[in-house]
Amino acid sequence: MPITVALGQCGNQISHCLTELMWDEGLRDGFFVEKQNGKVYARNVLIDMEPKVIESVMKKSEANAWNYSKTAAITARSGSGNNWAFGYSVLGERNQETIQRQIRKLAEDSDSINDGFLVMLAMAGGTGSGVGSRTVESIREEYGSKVPIVAHAVWPYSTGEVVVQNYNTLLTLNSLNNSTDGIIFHQNSSITDIIQSRFDLKNVAYSDINNYVAKELASILLPIKDSDGALHKMPIYQIAVDLCPSPNFKCLTPRSLPQLHNPKRAFLTYSNDLLLKYMHQLCLTGNFNENSGNMNMKSVTNRSIAMNAYIRGKNEGCEKIESCLNDDKIFSDKIAPTDRFNSYLAKKPFLKHETFLSTLSADQTLIEPLETVLSQSWDMFNHRAFLHRYEAYSIDSEHFVNSFAHLEQMQHSLKSL
Structure with a gap:
């Protein structure tokens, strides 16, 4: 069973939808653990620098047959200001010891078999992307390459969310590609299009998107048999082994x-x-x-x-x-x-x-959205637009240039398929 690490508003909301769905669909020995007191807990760590969303998620679970543990929630007093650098270098660094302590507690639980980590985040803002990137790097540093890490990342709309979302997406994708075994992507624009046209719902709320994404993830992560009839109950390990043959092909659709x-x-x-x-x-x-x-x-x-x-x-x-x-x-x-x-x-x-x-x-699905992020980020970078926001927290031009180089190599590899 995986440990789910949810970050930011989007990551926590989708994670909660997924956890509820896994319980409803009968996966009670996968994403949950039953303790000696008879209580059932989700194997989740909930991280957000603003407490509002996590407080709402924790409250919703009170009426369930399962709960989050009291130590599952890790919050701070203020958010990351949609700044990857502030989330990564300041809040991520400041809270990493607390985050890793809670992850370690779940990883060392004698009642559970660890199938690796499912890390859930969005890429446009500061907490999910910045704190998320720092957290994934810390997990990899502590557990090494033997324990698989698969991230679930939500790609932002092409316009209209955050003025620096292309920078944040660029830096997050580079970090995740270096630290995970695979990255499952959902694009907000694609899910919105499906819900509007197939569900006849013209005004799409984020709750509609979250429920759709959770459904698609659950259909992949629930136990299932392979062509030889063997039952697979370790989806994170299986995804990494089946689908991620090299560092340049970790993006999963x-x-x-x-x-x-x-x-x-x-x-x-x-x-x-x-x-x-x-x-x-x-x-x-x-x-x-x-x-x-x-x-x-x-x-x-x-x-x-x-x-x-x-x-x-x-x-x-x-x-x-x-x-x-x-x-x-x-x-x-x-x-x-x-x-x-x-x-x-x-x-x-x-x-x-x-x-x-x-x-x-x-x-090759990500070629077009990746091209958009690279071209718009390069345009801003060449004009030094908003760079001072990142340089203030030790993310300098060299860090950006390295990210551009790595993602352009990824783009080249995808185009060569």
């Missing part, structure tokens, strides 16, 4: 079908064959929205180096999944065909859908 708010409609509308065909098209094109699953499109605009497919509920076996999704057109030739694709099955329905299909792939 989830997709899921069906995208219908009413499970009864899914029951009436979808067959396994149709789900697989639509997913094939989404993977082929790099799209997310089911409305983009044009069956007539044959050109490949998104290549993958590795992919896992997860199908829950009624299914016809791994052979059919593999024959559809393990397609030479989708995959780069940089990895052997025998190593590039894994299929996983579970007979238990998920969220009352008769069949639910998810994929997690190391592919």
Whole structure:
């Protein structure tokens, strides 16, 4: 079972949605631990420099059959001011001993088997990105390479969140790529598009996005059997082994079908064959929205180096999944065909859908948003815009230049697939 480390407002809200969903779907020996007093606790560490969100999350858990431990919450009196450098160099450094003490307490719990760390954060602000980056680096320093770390990072809207969000995203991505084994990305814009068009919900709130993201993550992290029938209950380890073959290919993209708010409609509308065909098209094109699953499109605009497919509920076996999704057109030739694709099955329905299909792939999806972040960050950097905010907390031009170099290398590797 993983230890979940949630950071900032976004990380804590999605983490709470995911934890509730894991409990509701029956994963009670994975993300939770039962103590001798009979109480059940989530294996979560909740970190935010402003206490409001964590106080709300802790209060919500009081009515549950499970709780967060009293020491799970780590807060301060003020936030990071949307400044990665202040979050990283000041608040992250100042609170690291307390954070690592709580993580260590969970890691050394004799009632649990540690499957590594799931770190959840957003990239645009200061706490999730800055304190999050510092925390992940500390986890790696303490536990080394033997314990896997997978981050879940929310990519910001291209405009309208924070004036320095491109700097924050640049610095966070560089840090996570250096310190984790894999990074699962959700893009706010893609999730908003799905909810607006597929759920007929025009005014999308962050709670709607958080619930959708939690659903997609749960479909990947719940226990499942591989093609040989072996039950996998250590998802963080499996994700790192299956999908992250090299340091330049750690960015992982989830997709899921069906995208219908009413499970009864899914029951009436979808067959396994149709789900697989639509997913094939989404993977082929790099799209997310089911409305983009044009069956007539044959050109490949998104290549993958590795992919896992997860199908829950009624299914016809791994052979059919593999024959559809393990397609030479989708995959780069940089990895052997025998190593590039894994299929996983579970007979238990998920969220009352008769069949639910998810994929997690190391592919080219991030090329375009990464290009936006790099170009806009370079433009600001060349004009020295807002650099004084970072230099005030020991993040100098050299740190930025190194981040640019590493992410441009990542971009080049993705384009070469």
